[in-house]
Amino acid sequence: MKGLMKTNPGEYRIAGEAAKFDWANKTARVPYCRIMPQYREAFNQGTYEKAEMPGHIYAKFQKTV
């Protein structure tokens, strides 16, 4: 379930701030990988050999057994 919803008064309350963003560094490590949808079934079955996706969300898998 997702989407824009009306917020009821008092439903959420402000509790604090996130860690200060390091603007000077300008980089962040996001070692997040995913399996491309067309490889998902093969991945689950363990029969995939390689699933690769360019860009900042990147996954590369190699069958080893």
Place this chain on the structure above:
Amino acid sequence: MRNFRKQYNGIRKEIVTEVAVFDPKDEQPNGDFSQHFFTDNAAWDTGSEATLISQEIVDAFGLKPVGKGGMFGIGGGQTGDLYRIHLGLPDKKIIKNIIAFNGGDDLDYDVLIGMDVISKMDFLITNKDNTVFSFRHPSEGGVEL
């Protein structure tokens, strides 16, 4: 207030909860908001320095970038837009002023919660029979296993 606790069925390979994303521009003087983007598909990722949001959330609010940043993942780097958001956690508490990367259309989750948020709380996962995830904000420390 109670700490947040969620018990999953079985052992999980990922920690996914609900969250609410708020547009800081929508904040009223009394701290209320008129709307939020709710999703039950937010992953908690201690391996990520930053929080990511999907293109759908950016579009839903019409968020304007507050900067650009380099994001380096497994496959290399890319420059992307950064957005300022408030994040409503499952305990209904809002963490303000998160600078979030746009994860684009390819993000498997609507929100990827990174260490910029997790580092502000006590965060615990146990896995006896079932995965149980709990956190409290702000951090009180003192938890030892």
